[in-house]
Amino acid sequence: MRTEIATLGEFGLIDHLTEGIRLENESSLYGVGDDAAVLAYPAGKQVLVTTDLLMEGIHFDLVYTPLKHLGYKAAVVNFSDIYAMNGTPRQITVSLALSKRFSVEDIEQLYAGIRLACEEYKVDIVGGDTTPSLTGLAISLTCIGEAEQDKVVYRHGAKENDLICVSGDLGAAYMGLQLLEREKVVLRGEKDAQPDFGGKEYLLERQLKPEARKDIVKKLAGAGILPTAMMDISDGLSSELMHICKQSHTGCRIYEKEIPIDYQTAVMAEEFNMNLTTCALNGGEDYELLFTIPIADHEKVLELEGIKVIGYITKPELGCALITRDGQEFELKAQGWNPLEE
Amino acid sequence: MRTEIATLGEFGLIDHLTEGIRLENESSLYGVGDDAAVLAYPAGKQVLVTTDLLMEGIHFDLVYTPLKHLGYKAAVVNFSDIYAMNGTPRQITVSLALSKRFSVEDIEQLYAGIRLACEEYKVDIVGGDTTPSLTGLAISLTCIGEAEQDKVVYRHGAKENDLICVSGDLGAAYMGLQLLEREKVVLRGEKDAQPDFGGKEYLLERQLKPEARKDIVKKLAGAGILPTAMMDISDGLSSELMHICKQSHTGCRIYEKEIPIDYQTAVMAEEFNMNLTTCALNGGEDYELLFTIPIADHEKVLELEGIKVIGYITKPELGCALITRDGQEFELKAQGWNPLEE
Numbered sequence: 001m002r003t004e005i006a007t008l009g010e011f012g013l014i015d016h017l018t019e020g021i022r023l024e025n026e027s028s029l030y031g032v033g034d035d036a037a038v039l040a041y042p043a044g045k046q047v048l049v050t051t052d053l054l055m056e057g058i059h060f061d062l063v064y065t066p067l068k069h070l071g072y073k074a075a076v077v078n079f080s081d082i083y084a085m086n087g088t089p090r091q092i093t094v095s096l097a098l099s100k101r102f103s104v105e106d107i108e109q110l111y112a113g114i115r116l117a118c119e120e121y122k123v124d125i126v127g128g129d130t131t132p133s134l135t136g137l138a139i140s141l142t143c144i145g146e147a148e149q150d151k152v153v154y155r156h157g158a159k160e161n162d163l164i165c166v167s168g169d170l171g172a173a174y175m176g177l178q179l180l181e182r183e184k185v186v187l188r189g190e191k192d193a194q195p196d197f198g199g200k201e202y203l204l205e206r207q208l209k210p211e212a213r214k215d216i217v218k219k220l221a222g223a224g225i226l227p228t229a230m231m232d233i234s235d236g237l238s239s240e241l242m243h244i245c246k247q248s249h250t251g252c253r254i255y256e257k258e259i260p261i262d263y264q265t266a267v268m269a270e271e272f273n274m275n276l277t278t279c280a281l282n283g284g285e286d287y288e289l290l291f292t293i294p295i296a297d298h299e300k301v302l303e304l305e306g307i308k309v310i311g312y313i314t315k316p317e318l319g320c321a322l323i324t325r326d327g328q329e330f331e332l333k334a335q336g337w338n339p340l341e342e
Numbered sequence: 343m344r345t346e347i348a349t350l351g352e353f354g355l356i357d358h359l360t361e362g363i364r365l366e367n368e369s370s371l372y373g374v375g376d377d378a379a380v381l382a383y384p385a386g387k388q389v390l391v392t393t394d395l396l397m398e399g400i401h402f403d404l405v406y407t408p409l410k411h412l413g414y415k416a417a418v419v420n421f422s423d424i425y426a427m428n429g430t431p432r433q434i435t436v437s438l439a440l441s442k443r444f445s446v447e448d449i450e451q452l453y454a455g456i457r458l459a460c461e462e463y464k465v466d467i468v469g470g471d472t473t474p475s476l477t478g479l480a481i482s483l484t485c486i487g488e489a490e491q492d493k494v495v496y497r498h499g500a501k502e503n504d505l506i507c508v509s510g511d512l513g514a515a516y517m518g519l520q521l522l523e524r525e526k527v528v529l530r531g532e533k534d535a536q537p538d539f540g541g542k543e544y545l546l547e548r549q550l551k552p553e554a555r556k557d558i559v560k561k562l563a564g565a566g567i568l569p570t571a572m573m574d575i576s577d578g579l580s581s582e583l584m585h586i587c588k589q590s591h592t593g594c595r596i597y598e599k600e601i602p603i604d605y606q607t608a609v610m611a612e613e614f615n616m617n618l619t620t621c622a623l624n625g626g627e628d629y630e631l632l633f634t635i636p637i638a639d640h641e642k643v644l645e646l647e648g649i650k651v652i653g654y655i656t657k658p659e660l661g662c663a664l665i666t667r668d669g670q671e672f673e674l675k676a677q678g679w680n681p682l683e684e
Contacts, residue, residue, distance in 0.1 A: 029388065030494075030496070033497075034427065034498075034573070035392060035423040035424075035426040035427050035497070035573050035574060036390040036392035036423050036424055036426075036427045036429070036485075036487070037390065037391045037392070038388050038390060038427070038489075038494050039388065039390075039391060040388050040389065040491070041383060041389060042385070043385035046371065046380050046381065046382050047380070047381040047383060047389065047486075048378040048379065048380060048381075049378055049435060049468065049469060049484070050377060050378035050379070050469065051435045051437055051470060051471055051482070051484055052437070052471050053437035053438070053439055053480065054473075055439045055473055055474070055475050055480065056476070057476040058439075058473060058474050058475065058476065081377040081378050082377075082378055084377040084378075085376065085377050085378045085380070087378070091391070093391060093484060095393055095394070095395035095482060096395070097395055097397045097480065126391065127391060127392065127393060128393060129393055129394055129395045131396075131397055131400060131401070132397070132400050133397050133400065133480075134397065134399040134400065134477070135476070135477045136476065136477070138395065138397065138475075138480050138482075140393070140395050140437060140480075140482035142391070142393055142435060142484040143378075144391060144486075145378070147380075149382070152372075154372070154376050155375075155376050156376075231376070232377060247375070
């Protein structure tokens, strides 16, 4: 079944997609349907704003990305930026540019993914824009969130001797992407071939349905740990760590042997004949949290599951380096995911 | 001179474009450079959020739109939505998707236009995203503003007997577009031909460099008039008036002879053999304010320059109609600018 977008028109499509949306957060006063959404944040809260623009062919490939997953991921990635400031996402605006290739049913799928993410993270859709596109799909999301005054965590607060921590494990989303790209090439022209993803589900999930680390932010608050600096890992550990060090005017040392890597990631790297540490350092899209904490919180953080101490902050003169398993030092390089440089 | 974007890279380009940006508004705590911008609005203020996604070939044609003008217009149009809620724009995020066709110098022009608009309207650029695009240019802007509590003006507040008012004049931006489109066709293939825009400067300015009616919002407040409903005219008077009536559950009558139209618009409509009233009713992009006020404010509003009373709100059963110069009633139709239906 394929319904052309033209049969609904712009306003009809918006009405259709936003049908049944309710505002759940106290700070959401008025949502879709006027010139602007109206929010009210209580005194003492700071308002966080982050935005992403995702372009077809650059940020996603619809050959292997189901539209519902794409919508879910686009929203979650946006939420992740708010958590990375030690905040809570509350509202989102959703703008879509659609070429004629897309049917109403396609956009329902995409929107269903966004709505599912919003339900799971308790975020209200409060506005957006829907327009035609001459080619491809563009998705622009803006997330608004809140943080307690004086509890916002920036990138620039790391201090010498702070411990460097990461949540979860790294490199899996990147290996998931390699896997999808490989199967895409293998399957080209072979209509009935089925891709072989057995035993690699975790990698695919990390690439296609990532989650934002809401739980980590909550755990840290629960343990009374306020990170000195934090960001989410979207471009790769090396690149993000260098952002923190540059903005904090520090250097750092991280230990290769401490970088958390999942078993499936390791197996896949071997299969692809890729250097596992390089994948973990430079593979993007893990959306784990990278943060620094005062050394006084060392014992507290050791008790928290899902967080790994991987190194420490140094004086700026020492630069940023990885200490390998055999004790050698290698300068970190930002080979992060940066399509503009390709 | 043409510098490729790749020579700067994504982060280099962002640094270059945002160089020297200062935050001027008290509510802007932290801008570009972290996972999210940080804002703080005082108690008693409501926060307004609006977003636009503009696609090359749909919303703008770079053949006749200078990039600096495009940037200026994109920002102003966004501000206009905040004024239309009776608010003041304070922050904006700027996301750009750029194909390889664009040089650093091109994007400097575009960004210069956005920055100029921000300076004139005292809005801070606090964030954004810059990504590659496979084809064309996409611009996504999100504006955040503030309004006094209980002073936000929605579309849904119009009451029977309220007066319908518009600021400025209508149809000029549409005629400017027709003019540009005509010259584009005329000039195709004639390299040295110069377009003939003499005496039509106002139409071009309305199309290429519109302004948001900050002054009208201020005048109304100064006169102690709080509109019952308001929106800006981006899609055309008919379409917007029908939004207000639909959301307010009312009907309306407007008088053809009261619709404000500039002399150049009238001349151009004749030249193009177009119905002038149709242009004023359905031509979009004027970014004037359409609002309703209690009849008790009639005398007050008559004293305000640049505002015209064009009709009144009725019971819903009476529908929405135009009363022509010879006293006939015609039902209003939304033939607004709606590219999804083309």
